[in-house]
Amino acid sequence: MINEFYLQDLLNKARLLSNIAKYSKIRKSKMNYQPPVYLTPHLYMTNEEVAIVDGLVDHQEMPKQFDSNRVITYFEGQDFCLVLYFADLKDRGFQKYVVSDFSVNVEEMWMLSNSLTQMIGEGINVHLLSQAKNRVDNMIHMSGTFRALFGKKKAEETDDW
Numbered sequence: 001m002i003n004e005f006y007l008q009d010l011l012n013k014a015r016l017l018s019n020i021a022k023y024s025k026i027r028k029s030k031m032n033y034q035p036p037v038y039l040t041p042h043l044y045m046t047n048e049e050v051a052i053v054d055g056l057v058d059h060q061e062m063p064k065q066f067d068s069n070r071v072i073t074y075f076e077g078q079d080f081c082l083v084l085y086f087a088d089l090k091d092r093g094f095q096k097y098v099v100s101d102f103s104v105n106v107e108e109m110w111m112l113s114n115s116l117t118q119m120i121g122e123g124i125n126v127h128l129l130s131q132a133k134n135r136v137d138n139m140i141h142m143s144g145t146f147r148a149l150f151g152k153k154k155a156e157e158t159d160d161w
Contacts, residue, residue, distance in 0.1 A: 042100040043108040052083060052094040066092075069128040073135045078103065078150055080139055082112070082132060086125070102139060103146035104154060112136050 036046040046052070056062040059074040063085060070085040080102035084095045099108045116133040120126050139146075147153065 040108055040111070042105040043097070043111065045095065045097045047093060047095045049094050052096045055081065055096070056083065069125065071128060071131040071135060073139075078146075080109070082136060084128060084132060086128070101152075103143045103150055104152050106140060106143050106154075109136060109140045109143065113140065 035048070036044045038044045053062065055074075055076065056072065059076075061072050061074050061083070063070050063072070066085070067087060069087050070083075072083040072085070074081050074083075076098070078101050080099045082097040084097075086093055086095070097112055099105055099112065102109055113133055113136045116129050116136065120129045120133065
């Protein structure tokens with residue numbers, strides 16, 4: 001019963017993420033600006049292109065060409081950043097997802113992965129979002145390694161036996 005509740009809660013959060021992601025792509029203004037949308041306390045998305053480009057340049061991840069869709073991932077400290085570039089002229093621009101302290105906040109990584117799966121199932125930018133999902137899934141599987149690297153523990157891990 002608890003597992004069903006937990007899975008339903010995750011599914012609801014994934015739907016929220018999917019709806020917000022679609023909304024942000026549809027509602028872009030001419031300046032391609034929307035303030036960050038916090039989906040959870042540890043997961044947000046933005047399409048504020050100036051800030052996204054600054055982050056890409058700072059991390060030497062800025063694409064040299066803009067003629068094709070791109071998936072870019074990098075770290076800002078212990079935060080996982082997923083940047084999507086949409087090359088289609090009618091919907092051109094960047095979108096960025098950030099999971100704060102991703103090695104500990106793995107539930108948010110699962111939410112992001114599930115949201116990408118849902119969008120792929122709906123036929124939205126299947127190739128690009130499949131690449132993005134693979135990158136997120138790889139980071140989920142490596143989260144334990146990064147927790148050890150960062151000297152962190154999961155919320156439920158304790159030293160008491």
